[in-house]
Amino acid sequence: MPCGLDGAIDMLSLKNSQTSSPNNSTTSRPTSKLTPKAPEGNPYYEIRAIPDKGYGCFALKDIKRGTRILTDKPLLIVPKPDYLLEDIEEAAKKLSPEELELYFSLSSSHGQDPTKWPSRVHASVQGRELQRIREQHLARISPTTSLTSIFQTNCMEMGLSAAVFPHASRINHSCNPNCNFTWNALLALETVHAIADIPAGAELTFSYCDMTKEKTLRAWELKHYGFSCDCRACAGDGGDPESFAHQSAERRFRIHELDRATKVLRGARLGEGARTPGFVNQLLELAQLHREEGDYSIRLARIYLDLALVCEIASDWKNGVECAANAVKVKRECQGADSPDYDKYEDVLRRIYLKSKAAMS
Template sequence: MDSTHGVLDPVLTISFGDWLALSASSSYCEEHALTPANDCDVKSVMGTHHRDRKETSRPHDDVRNDDKKDPADVRPKKSEEKKDLLDVLPSEKPKPDLDAVRIPHLRSISPDRPLKAKFPKDCTFEEVELPLEGDGPKTLCLLFPGAREGILTLRGFPAPLPRAAKSLSREPLYDIRRIPGLGRGAVANKALQPGDLIICERPLLLFPAAFPKHGPESRGTRFKDMVESLPREKRDLVFDLHNCMKNGLKNVKGIIDTNSLGIGRLPGSYKGAYAVLCPRIARMNHSCSPNAERCWDLKSMAFYVRALRPIAKGEQICITYCPLLQSRVARQANLSQWDFNCACRTCSMPKAESSKSDVRRWILDTSLQNLTDKPDFRDHEHTLKKWAADPSLPDDHVHKHSQLQLQLMDEEGVYIEELWFAHCEIICKALCALQDRKGVVKLAKKAAIMSTVYRGTRGGWQNVAAAPEKTPWWGLRKKTAELKALD
C-alpha cells in the first residue's frame, strides 16, 4: 500500500498473518441497509447504519467511464511523502495555569444516522428556504412535517459560514479539469495538508431520500418543481451536472439522483434519510481510498470538504460515494449502477493484494459493527483500570488491539470517524497510564488533525498534547501497583 494514503504513521508494526490470528475470534456481521416501504421511490443517496456507510450517490461527472486510469491522480513526490504530518500541528508547551486535562470521549455513535423509518401514507411535504435570515446563500428545502421547526429550534442555528469559505469562492484551492475517462474532476492547484479546508458549500436543494412512487409528491414531479423555482443562474448550475441515468441528459430527476449526497436524518418525527445537491462538490470524483473527506454540518447547513492526507499540487481531489468497507467486488457492483468503473489505486491492485485489502476492510467492518453494538463505549475504562491494577499483565495488553485497528486504517487509506477516535481514546489512556509522554503527545497531535478533518476543530486534543501529565490517567499503572504493594 502506498504510504501516501495514510494520514497517520502506523503505531505498531505487525505481520498480516499475526493480525489474522489475533482476530480469528471476530465474527462477521452482515450489513443492514435502510429498507424503504414498497410504495416508496428511493433513488437518491440512502443512509445506513454507520457513518462509513456513505450513501451512494454519483462517483463521476459528465461522461461515461471506462477502464482508463486517472493521469491526474498524481502521487506526491518522495520529499512530500516523507513529510512528518506532526509538523502540520505546531508544538504547544503546557500552560502553567492549565487545569486538569480531559481526554476527549466518544459519547455516541452517529446520532444523525437514518433508522428504519416508516414512510407516511398521507405524505405532504413542506417547501421552505433555509436559513430564514443571514446574508449567506439559501437552500431550498423539501421537508417532512416537523423538520422545519426542529431545525429552527436547534441551538446555534444558523451558524455563519466560515470566512475561509468566502475566500475560497474567490481563490479556489482547486481547478475543474477534464480527466481522461472520468469527465471533469477537481485538481489541487497547490499542495494541501491534512485538515485544510478545500471547500465549504451550502447546497442548492435539500430533500428526503424517499418519495411516493406516484402522484404530485413523486420524486420526478417534486424535483422538477424545485428546480423550476430556482433563479436562472442556479438552474444553470443544476443542468450543467452529469446525468448517468438513461432518461435524457437534461432530465432533472436523473441529474439530482446522479449527484446527490446523503446527510442522514433531520430533526422531527421522520427518522429516514435526507440528501442534498451541492453542484461544486459534485465535481469531485470517487476513490476507494480518498484523499479528502466530506462532512455535513446542519447548524451551518453546509458541506465541508477537508484534506484527509497530504495532497500534492496537480493531484486529483477525491472523496467517496460508496461504503468503503465493502469488498472490491461489492464496491464495483455498487458503483456500476452509476455507470462508473472505479480504477483508483485500491481497485487497481493485483488480485492477491486486492484479496488482502478485502480482508483488512472486512476486519474493520466487523470492528465497526461491534463498536456500534455498544454506543456508550464505556466498557473500556473498566478494562483499563483492571489492567492498570494487575502488574502481571503486559503493558500493551489492553491497547494492542486498538493499535492494530489504526494500523489497518493506515494501510487501507480508509478512516472511519467513530472507529478511529474510539481506539485512539483507548490508546491515549493506556499510554498515559504508562507515563509514555512521547507516545501520548504524538497520538494526541494526530487526533487533533483528524478532529479538524471531521469536525473543523481540534476537539480538545491539543490540550492533551500540551499537558498529558494533567490527565487523570497519568501514571495510573504505576500508582495502582504501588498501592497494591502497600497492602
C-alpha cells in the same frame, strides 16, 4: 399492481411520475452547456475534462493533509433522505432560472443499459419505497437528463436531508480517496478537506461509498452512478500479494472482522470493553489498518477517541493522552476545528491530560 408469478413486480410496467409529473418542464431536459469552474478565488484546484469521467478537480499546488480545500453552499435541498421525484420537484420550484441552469449542468448518470439492472422488485416492497426504486430506475435508464438522474448522481447527506452542492459535486470518486467531505451544520456548509498530502496536478477524490466495504459491494454501490471504479484498491492484483489491491482487500476484510468484534463494546458499553481482554489491542489494530488504508477520516478519529476513553477508565494516562491527541488531530484535519463535536474531542484530551498531571504530582 401488476405482479409476476414469482411474486415480483415488473419495474418498467409501473411507469408513473417521471411522465405524469405536473412539472414536466423541469423533470427532464437537455444537459446545460455551462462550463464548470472552481469557485472564484479558490487557490487549490481547477476543473478539467477527463476522458470517460466528465469533469474532475485537479490540485493547482501541493496541498497538505488537513487543508480545507472547499466550502460549498447547497444548491438544492430535499429535506428527507428517502426522497421521491415529487420532493425534488418541490425543492426545484425554489430555484431561480440561473440556479436551475446550474443544476442541469451537473453530471447525470442516465442512459444506463437496463439489462444490467434487475427488472423486478420483490412484491413485499410496497408504497413509497417501491415508488422510489421505480423512479430511480427509470431515471437511470432514461435517455435524457432529469431532476432525479442529477439528484441521484450528485446528492450528498446533509444531516437528515439530502442536497446537491454545485462545486463539491465535481469531485470524482476513488475507493482510496485523498479528500473527505462533511456537512458542517454549524457553518451550514459542506466542507472538503485533504486527508492525505496531495501533490500538485493530482486529482482530488472522495469516496461515494463506504470505502471499507469489500470490492464487490463497493462496485454495486458505484453502479448506481453509472461507472466501475479503476482506483488502485479496485485494480486487479495481478496475483501479486505485495500489490496495493491485494493488501487493501486483506486490510478491509480484517477491518470488518474487527468492526464486528468491537462494535457492541463501543459507545455506551465502553466501560465493559475496557475490562474485556484483547479489546484495546483490537482497537489499536483497527486504527493501524485505517491508517494503512489511507482512511484518515472521522472513523479513525472515533477509534482514537474510544481508545483514549478506555485508557482513562484504566488510568493509563500516558497512552490516554497520546490517543486523545491523535483523536483531536484526525478530527481537526478531516473535518476542521469548527466542526460540530470538535469541542468534545478537545475536552476529552484536556481532561485526560489534567488527570495525568494530577497522577504524576
